[in-house]
Amino acid sequence: MRYGRKGIGMTKVITYGTFDLIHYGHIRLLERAKKMGDYLIVGVTSDDYDKTRGKINNQQSLMERIAGVRETGLADEIIVEEYEGQKIDDIRRYEVDVFAIGSDWEGKFDYLNEYCKVVYLPRTEGISSTEIRAKKRKLTIGAIGESKLCQKFIREIQYVNGVEYKPCDESFEGVDAVYIVTHPEKHYEDVRRALQAGRHVICESPIAMSIAQIRELTQLAHEKHLILSDAVKTAYSTAYSRLLVTAKSGSIGNIVSVEATCTSLEDRVNDGENDLSQKQNSICAWGPTAMLPVFQLLGTRYREMKIVTRIIDDELNFDGFTKVDFTYDHATASIKVAKAAKAEGELIVAGTKGYIYVPAPWWKTDYFEVRFENQSENRRHFYQLDGEGIRYEIVAFAKAIERGKGNYYIDEKISEAITGVIEAFKEKRYERI
């Protein structure tokens, strides 16, 4: 059946979808939608919008999904769906007559009847992107190390299609990849064994305790065509990625300073009841996260670095509180990390025109603000954050393995720069307070 806008001009039809791994069911939907009018607009969901809808691991990128829709030859126009409520805007903007969607959405879009005709088309039985994804062999990931963090990681694996958890021991038998969260002093050995056994590795940062070690591991991973990835969940949060883009785009002018604070008292390292040898010190537990925005915004070539620390156990070189200052040619940075002190866990990026403020706890935030002298110019940005970023981290790791390409969220230079500071600390190149 065709529907016309008051009987004159051409009839415009619109439909929306993810169109991941485009298949017969999608094509039939598009064919029927096209037949309802003269002009078909297809809205393809952006990855960010899909994230907010709980679809986190499309196999194809937005560009690939758009190309899939274009190749059907059925769409007269392809647009990107980026936000909740966009459908009403699109219907108005493009003067749409018919909104068509599969019957799995029956009733969900009745509210659009106010703006145009809404039609639910019967869904094609027996085929779906989920099934196509599931037919591919699943990537198996094992986990070794501290049980609480392993449990968190294993729980998050369940949300990622195409990946499954399989228990493994230290021989890494029976898994394709392994998550390593042992004591940082053990990382180098564990990662090396895993790579030598031919396993892809995602390891809590720092991956090693010295530059020489991290270089050796990176080299080994390259030789064996394996992925070696730092696990710093913050790097994968949408709000954090957008913050980097905002800061780099010049909207706050030139960056002059980055200040990041990360503290936690949950390990009760202060009260002497704990065996500190089993715990990560402050710089290992928090340093990599705090250094991430510094190196990602200002680069890794600082002119000077100074560590000031409050050691609570000399033998173990265990710091209760540490501050690291970096001097760059045109900027400064400072991180404060602690497991035996508490401070406001915020991130501030200062620029020559304005600044970015992320409230505590900035490392698992879904929100940041861009602030200016003139308050009316301030902007607030909200993004969805599921599973503290861990599930996005797993998606990125699985994609890197599938594509055989490294992790572009935390590149090797940054991994090395983080290790450089950890090494300086280990060698006690610091001032004590």
Ligand code: C2G
């Ligand atoms: N479809 C179908 N038959 C199938 C599979 C999908 O008819 N076997 C239809 C869906 O009903 C939808 C379109 O193909 O109309 C695209 O499906 P998806 O890629 O799964 O996208 P979806 O999550 O349904 O996106 O806000 C609404 C969304 O944009 C719709």
